[in-house]
Amino acid sequence: MFNYNFRWNQALSSLPQMLEGALVTMEIAILSMAIGIGVAILLTLFRLSGNRILSAIATTWVEIARNTPALFQIYMVHFGLGGFGVHLSPYLSLLIGIAFNNAGYLTENFRGALKAIPDTQTRAARSLGMTPIQAFQNVIMPQMLRISFLPMTNQMVWAILMTSLGAVVAMNTDLYGVTSDLNARSFRTFELFAIAAVIFYVITKVITISARLLAARLFRY
């Protein structure tokens, strides 16, 4: 039995605040993705470098990021570092936590993409006189990014949804934080979270569709 009368007008009056929250959510997702891609390329280079210490760093990062809950990672950024006197704001804790997670997953995506690129290409590039870095930058990396483009949009969707975990580090300006704050005041739980769910859905849908269109334009042979 479900005992609840929906009062949409009361909840909808909070829509402007929730949309502002949605902007913060998108901002964090985009920034965390940009940082994540940068770090993941770096970690991929570490792995390719053949240096044992560098590739150990990359492996450890990937192992922790992929095999522990994102909630734990974000919590540790805030309270774990906090224990050592490093105090990050909720916004930064969430951003760094998600970026850490993104970097780990993307590194694995890139590894998969690299496997799809024949070794002979590197050899060909090197025999043309390119340095290893030039070969990676001009020949391998563009293909790697192309192959892993759609998996990357997958991670982007994850990043958006992960922003809701910011609640554990007292984040209250993102979409989830705003919604849960409104809920504490009015107890209109079901309307508020239904609206939040729709906003999340729309954001992720827009991003996946535009990524697909972008991919079709960018990667025409």
Next chain:
Amino acid sequence: MKPALFTTGLLAAAALAMPAQADKLDDIIAAGTLRCAVVLDFPPMGSRDADNNPIGFDVDYCNDLAAALGVTAEVVETTFPERIPALMSGSVDVAVASTSDTLERAKTVGFSIPYYAFENAVVASEGVEMADWEGMKGKVVGATAGTYEAIWLEGKVKEWGEGEFRPYQNQADVFLALSQGQLDATVSTVEVAEANVKSGNFPGIKIVDKAPMVPDYVALITLREEYGLINYMNLFINQQVRTGRYAELYKKWVGEGEPAKLTIDGVYR
């Protein structure tokens, strides 16, 4: 047909045709179980003992209410934000969860008369200079998300126009952040503040001042339309005070001193 048999048949038909509307109170008594939503990271009102059993003032109130109804109590742990979904979806009958009786919330749920009243204290990190509650202005402050004191404090920070407000998910995280120095100050109930300072779990915190808020009256909640149950809960709360059980449980969970008065001069409720 014999007249007597006919009358009996008629009565039986009438009884079957018009079943009385059973309300929640009937349902609870018929089921033999009272399911209470209790928040268990909110000592001394609700917490867990060393064997992980629920204990606290709210847990005892749930048990007392069940005993009065002649049914067994079942404590369902919820967080503050989960109280309402638990009620609405029918997974609990009532919430004995220190719920502040705001008018905004009363549009959605049914409140009993208050069964407890909290006063709130300002607790600060020891490294922070703070003479009284107004010292919180411009500082990084936080409280447990979804509570009366959090709503008050967030309002104050907005009013001051400086400083930052952070709502953590539970009481333990608030005090952890305070102890680490991530927060400069928090507002929490005097009961919680004293228990946490005394426990030694959170070094480096001190009670600064009382928070100048209207006492936080908390009530039992159930569905808004369950008048039968709400009436029963009102009488139950009255009886708890009358019989001295309220004072007894206050002494057991909070400590020496007088429990807060639950009436307000000059107005009916």
